[in-house]
Amino acid sequence: MRRIVRGILKTGVFLIALSMGTQAVSLAQSHNLATFNIRYANQTDTGNLWEDRLPHVASLIQFHKIDLVGVQEALNRQLLDLSETLGYEFIGVGRDDGTEKGEYAAILYNPAKFEILDEGTFWLSPTPEKPSKGWDASLNRICTWGKFRQLDGHVFYVFNIHYDHIGQQAREESSKLVMAQVSILNKENAPAILMGDFNVTPENAAYSTITANPDWKDAKTISEIPSYGPAATFTAFDWDKLPDGVIDHIFVKGDLKVIRHGILTDNYGKKYPSDHFPVMVELKF
Template identity: 35%
Template sequence: MKLRAATFNIRNSSAPDGDNAWPVRRKATVAAIEQLDADVVGLQEVLPDQLEYLRWRFPKYEIVGAGRDDGMSAGEHSVVLVRPGDWRIERHETRWLSDDPGTPGSIGWDADLTRIATLAWLRHRNGTTIGVVNTHYDHAGEVAQLQSSRLIARWIAGSLPWIVMGDLNATPDSPPLKSLVEAGLSPAVPIEAGGSWHNFTGAEDDDRIDHILVTPEWTVTDAAVSHHRPDGRVPSDHWPVVATLELR
């Protein structure tokens, strides 16, 4: 069984980005998602108006995830998209990256902002179940980043195959990534694939802070950072990261 997974921070629509504001680039963002050809996509920084647009543009996809401010629709979402095909969402939930992960709006440790993870359990048409975590770590709190990794490692402990992906705001050699590796996860995308954050410059060699990691049940058959520019436009201030995986 193969699955193609991707993660993409699409940059929130409230940011004052001028020529790169959401209304200007939203078609490019959708085109970039389509070009990934992924079965499962984790998106970060999705505000309600963006979610509405995505539901309109991907009407046949299952799209799940709650707002980080209230556990319903307020604030940024870390949504999971599953395209029609072999995989369906069996159940899902949003948890907060804090000491109180069940409390909407809770802020963890030294984090600057409320941060969340969306967990989705996917069932293949043959009955196989896997888990997906799509998350967005805090950009400032180093303790929060590390504790978020430890928290996710506890959540996914067990026999189920898991994919952990998202904007971790941390580079491959950082403590949060090392913590996930120590917990048994393996990075899917090699370091030499290039950077993922570029702040709308289009640079391909800046920091890699967007990641896909997998438990030992998965074999990575190919993986990359996508530097696709639909019609010459950068689709976000991050590049998407994508990997094709196969269950052993």
């Protein structure tokens, strides 16, 4: 009888330990997120056509297990290609007309990992509610945002941007506008990620406008594991030239932890999947 009781007790202790271990694994779950300027499908990009690059962009996302990626320069058909290849869904609109025309700053995500609760796009201009060009910008520029929920219930926001490559005033004003819009949209002050092609290096005022806010941190500077990869994100598709400047960034805000940060230099046959390297972080909420 005592043996039976001892056996029952041991089994109970084992099951409790197993349950606690499973719970710990669940609580410790992390996700890989990335920003990736995938270069629009330009038919003059001889040797780097989208049709040739698509499988390499998709396989990069798959191999690094990136659950959510903010892309820049994507045209509608490129998003449909990636969505079909990856089995991901996406949010966003074209910057030219607010529907499908022009480049997107879309957010692709794995629906098996995240549920979308709300979404929207605003233009980086004094009239953010409609398609428009702001300040000294050369082109329409946008920010697409999404409110997501993890399977464990955690809610977070993602803001994906593409700043102008010419107008310095536009870049600085865009940072001010995004900071203001985050406060308006994220009323519950949930954890947030701001990512994208900022077209500025950390020395630029458009960058420091964000980091001057004590709530926001460059994920690279607070990564538990020191950042991995080169000190640049723009490749121009040029295999023989050193990449120039870190202009793609990921910023974080709120109750989350940056485990890893890296600039990914995946390539194939002396070719890059895009003219920008993707920037990836592993985050734990």
